[in-house]
Amino acid sequence: MKVINSSTKFTSLEDLYNHRELLRTFTWRDYKIRYAQTTLGFLWAFIQPIISISILSLVFGSFLQINISETPQIIYTACGLLSWTYFNYVTQSSGSSIIVAQEMIKKIYFPRIIIPISKAIIGLIDLGINLFLLVLLMVYFNQPYSPNIIFLPIIMLFNILFSIGIGIILSAINTRFRDFQYVVPFVVQLSLFLTPIAYPADFVVNHLPFWVESIYFLNPLAGLAEAFRWSILGSQTLNPLVFISLFVAILTFALSFKIFERIEKQMADIL
Amino acid sequence: MIDFAIKIENVTKTYALNSASHSASLRQFAQSFLKTKKPERFNALLDVNCTIYQGESVAIIGINGAGKSTLLKLLSRITPPTDGQIILNGRVSSLLEIGTGFHPELTGKENIFLNGSVLGMSKTEIQSKMESILKFAGISRHINQPIKHYSSGMEVRLAFAVAAHLEPDILMIDEVLAVGDIEFQEKCISKMKELASKGKTLVFISHNRALSSRLCKRGLVLEKGQLVYDGEIEDSLDFYQEQVMKSAPMTERILSSQRHLGNRKFNFSKIWLENKEGNRKFDVKSGDHLSICVEVDSLEKVEANVACRIYNNSKTRITSLTSSYFKQKIEVGASTIISWHIPKLALTEGKYRLELAAYEDFNGQVLIDEVTSALWISVEESAYHGHEVSSSPGKNMVYFDFNVSSKNS
Numbered sequence: 060m061k062v063i064n065s066s067t068k069f070t071s072l073e074d075l076y077n078h079r080e081l082l083r084t085f086t087w088r089d090y091k092i093r094y095a096q097t098t099l100g101f102l103w104a105f106i107q108p109i110i111s112i113s114i115l116s117l118v119f120g121s122f123l124q125i126n127i128s129e130t131p132q133i134i135y136t137a138c139g140l141l142s143w144t145y146f147n148y149v150t151q152s153s154g155s156s157i158i159v160a161q162e163m164i165k166k167i168y169f170p171r172i173i174i175p176i177s178k179a180i181i182g183l184i185d186l187g188i189n190l191f192l193l194v195l196l197m198v199y200f201n202q203p204y205s206p207n208i209i210f211l212p213i214i215m216l217f218n219i220l221f222s223i224g225i226g227i228i229l230s231a232i233n234t235r236f237r238d239f240q241y242v243v244p245f246v247v248q249l250s251l252f253l254t255p256i257a258y259p260a261d262f263v264v265n266h267l268p269f270w271v272e273s274i275y276f277l278n279p280l281a282g283l284a285e286a287f288r289w290s291i292l293g294s295q296t297l298n299p300l301v302f303i304s305l306f307v308a309i310l311t312f313a314l315s316f317k318i319f320e321r322i323e324k325q326m327a328d329i330l
Numbered sequence: 331m332i333d334f335a336i337k338i339e340n341v342t343k344t345y346a347l348n349s350a351s352h353s354a355s356l357r358q359f360a361q362s363f364l365k366t367k368k369p370e371r372f373n374a375l376l377d378v379n380c381t382i383y384q385g386e387s388v389a390i391i392g393i394n395g396a397g398k399s400t401l402l403k404l405l406s407r408i409t410p411p412t413d414g415q416i417i418l419n420g421r422v423s424s425l426l427e428i429g430t431g432f433h434p435e436l437t438g439k440e441n442i443f444l445n446g447s448v449l450g451m452s453k454t455e456i457q458s459k460m461e462s463i464l465k466f467a468g469i470s471r472h473i474n475q476p477i478k479h480y481s482s483g484m485e486v487r488l489a490f491a492v493a494a495h496l497e498p499d500i501l502m503i504d505e506v507l508a509v510g511d512i513e514f515q516e517k518c519i520s521k522m523k524e525l526a527s528k529g530k531t532l533v534f535i536s537h538n539r540a541l542s543s544r545l546c547k548r549g550l551v552l553e554k555g556q557l558v559y560d561g562e563i564e565d566s567l568d569f570y571q572e573q574v575m576k577s578a579p580m581t582e583r584i585l586s587s588q589r590h591l592g593n594r595k596f597n598f599s600k601i602w603l604e605n606k607e608g609n610r611k612f613d614v615k616s617g618d619h620l621s622i623c624v625e626v627d628s629l630e631k632v633e634a635n636v637a638c639r640i641y642n643n644s645k646t647r648i649t650s651l652t653s654s655y656f657k658q659k660i661e662v663g664a665s666t667i668i669s670w671h672i673p674k675l676a677l678t679e680g681k682y683r684l685e686l687a688a689y690e691d692f693n694g695q696v697l698i699d700e701v702t703s704a705l706w707i708s709v710e711e712s713a714y715h716g717h718e719v720s721s722s723p724g725k726n727m728v729y730f731d732f733n734v735s736s737k738n739s
Contacts, residue, residue, distance in 0.1 A: 060332070061422075063407060064415035084447040088433060088440075095435040166426040167448060168407035327409040328345065 069323045070170040078170050085177035093181065108144060108189050112137050119257035130292055131200050132257070137193045138291050139256035141215075142283035145186045146222045150247055152178040153226025157234050161330040171323050172316070175230040179223040186215070193291070205293020214286045221279045221308035224315035231322040234330055254280040260298065276300040279308040332419055335500050335531035336382040336405060340414035343375040343400050343555075374400040376555040377414070384419075384499075387532040389542040389563060391570045392552035398535050401552065402426065402504055405533065420499025420531070423449055427504070429489030434478035438469065438488055441477055445492045459495045466517070467491035487514060494521045501525060502533040519545065539567055540643075571708065581610050583705050592697035596628035596662055598686050601705050604669070615712035616678055616729060622651075622670045624686060624704075626662050633659040635692050638670050639685040640677070648677065648728065654692040662688075676729040679711040 094100045112133060120132030153175035157164065160174050197204065233239050253275075255263065260281060264272040276282050282304020289297045347370040375397045382388050390398045403409050404416060406424030431448040432441050442463055446456040456463075464470045467487045469480075477485055503522075522545060526532050536542050542549065542563060549566025551559035551573070559569040582602035590597060605611040606619035614620060622638055637652035651670045653660055660668055684705045690696040714729040 061418040062415055063404070063410060063418070065410055065412055067410060069410065080452055081447050084444055084453075088436065088444055091440065092433060092435045163431050163448065165408065166430045167424065169448065169450075324410050327403065 069320065070172060075170050075172070078173060081169055082173045082177055082180075085173060086180045089177055089181045090184070104185060104188050105192070108140070108185070108192055111144070112140055112192070115140065115257045130202065131196075134193070134196050134200060134202055134292070135288070136257040137189070137196055138288045139254070139284045141186065141189050141193070141287050142218045142280050143251060143254055143256055144189055145182055145218060146225070146250075146280055147247055148182040148185055149179045149222040149226040150229060150243060152182065153223070154229035154233060154243055155240065156226075157230040157326065158237070158240075158330070161234075165327050165330060171326060172227060172319055175227045175319075176223065179219070179226050182222070183219070186219075202292070204291055205289075207290040207293045209290075211287075211290045214283065214290055217279075217305050217308045218283050218287075220312040221283070224308075224312035227315040227319050228311070231319045231326075234326055235322060250278065250280055253278055255284050259295070260285050261295075273300060273303060276303045277307055279304040279311070283308070333383055334381050334417075335384045335386070335419050336380075336533070337417040337419075338378055338380045338382075338401075338405075338414070339416070341375055341378045341401075341404065341411045341416060342373060342413040343397075343404060343409070344371050344373050344412040346370070347372050373555045375404070375411075375552075378552075378555075378557045380550060380557060380560065382531060382533065384531055385526070385529040386548055387526045387546040388534065389546035389549045389566070390533065390535045390552065391542065391549050391566055393570075393574060396552040397555040398552055399426075399504060400555075402502055402533070402535060406502055418500065421450075422500045422502070423496045423498035424502040425449075425493050425496075425504065426502075428493050429485060432477060432485070432489065435476055437476055438473040438480070441488065442492055445489065446495075449492065449496055450498075451496065463491045463495050466494055490514070490518055494518060498530065500531040500533070504535045505537060543567060581612075585701055585704060588701045588703065591700040592688070595630070595632050595690075595698045596626050596634075596688070598624055598688070598699055598701050598704065599627050600625040601684070601686070603705075603707070614675065614707050614709045616675055616709060617712050617714035618675050620672045620675045622672070622684065622705075624668045626666045626668060626688075628662045628664060628666065631661065631663045632690075632698070634662055634688040634690065634698055635694075636660050636668055637687045637689075639687070641683040641685065642727075643681045648682065654689075654694075657692065674714075674731070675709070676714070676731075677709045678726045678728065679709055681706055681708050 094103055097103060099106070116133040116136040119136065156174045156178050157171065164171060196202070229239060229243060260275070264275055267275075276298070282298075282301040285298060286301050286305070289295065289301075378397075378401065390401060392398050402424065403426070404411050405418070406422065406426065408424075408426075429441075429445060431444050433444065436444065439460075442460065443453065443456055447453065451459075464473060467484075467490070469484050469488060472480065472484065477488070480488070501522075519541070522532065526545070532545065534542065534546055546563045549559070549561065549563045549570075550557055551566050551570050553573060558573075559566055561569075582600050584600055585598050601622070601624050603611050603614065604621040604623055606621075608621075611620075624638075635652065635654045635658075637650055637654075639650045639652075640648045642648055651672075662668070683703055684707065685700070685702050686704045687694075687700040688698040690698060
């Protein structure tokens, strides 16, 4: 027996569990249609990160002459890019996912949060490919990995939760204020430069007072990029401010469900 | 024991009219925030109470904007009520449209899985029904092609095939049967009847009177968000019919946007009905005096053989009111009004279509103008012979003036 009134929680955990197969189906659909009708198909999943890694390491390493210890610039960049690439994909595809699926949302019930989550799951493919490319580069350059690597799964988990959190928040807010659709790409682009991807965070924060440095790490991507490098390359000690980043990341994830829940009820009415 | 399937208690659904809180721009939101003016509100549903029992088939009836679709959206959990509560007892499936979630790039088979799981079927359930779904749709040859290459008819069949294999306790359907060809529609209707006979609960929205009375036993009539009638399907449909007549009293119908045929020496431009006194009338009853009036615009004076033909709902011609029966031609000039006078309407209850035609000759060879669907009239039952009696058994098509007598031989 199911009671529905104005205070009924739209999506319960039980509901979400009952619809787990739908999450799988949506994910499978998104995978199927992602490279539909492209000639190169799945190859694109490799071409895109190769190009961005090359461009970034070229710009920061060769043109700007940013000095980064003995690690090859390209490995350094590939490491830093892990967090940002996934974040970039998820904010874009999850962020717009509810609006894209509006026809379905107006016609049938299912826990709406499944939609942005399914997009974030698809992004894991790219994250995996990026990781794979990094391994190839490390083997090629004979780069030793750090014993900190055992922390890599945890850091990746934080990265995934943060990105999903932002994706969920954006997907909900976009339904109410479509203005965000135009703002978000700029912010994400900007974050590419505000995040120590191809340069060390020290490069920015060394000459600044401590409080500015703390603000810098409020951007979870900054801490995550540093943490990724620390766990894989282990070249420097971990800046303790990284924990601010990790905290903000987990907080974002927790808040995202609350925010989504609040807007979810009206979704079919405002779309 | 719980014997109800759906219980609707004091349900109200309010929408804000042209308010910023429901619009999509930050600017409007800021404006409304500063003004602190309460947005205008509108009740799509107002204090609706109703219990639908297990195994019932119920039609929700009402004119557009009465709240039918809103009610169905609430029942299918797409949007929550503003006030009141709904209790659902059993597994619910709702079909507000068919083929929800279909993706053009995916193949027919893949879309069956996608649509099936959106509708709440499990993967194993879909797999076990796959053959039956394909058979129902009758498109097995194309099943591994992306559905963007399907004709729209094929897509509809596929969508319906999936929907027909749902096995919910409560099935809610919005006007989706309107699509598809007749043969396929029949297939779907019999599928729905099968569900009903299995004791499943059916909630159904349709503007199609015949379909509603075939499928449902009970009707709920909504008007401006309120439940105004709840009863036997035929009574509900009658109540609704009356509502429609009252809400939109049509004084005349302009024919310019209709399809005209013929050499167009003149055009039928307007049609309306009049009573014996020459006043416009809206409700037509058996046994009444009825005048069918048509305005004609002609540049030159033309003599024409004019006809008004009456068809019933199933496209059978009941009769024809043709001036050639009297070997009479009607003179038509600039803004002429042609009237057909029927002293005692012999039609029984039902919907009838009026067709207009004008010819230059009596044999119907040279067509001047023809409008096949000039006006639909809805005839109400009344005491044709002066006394209110049921004509049972069976239903009459027409009335005759007659008398009955006896004498000793």
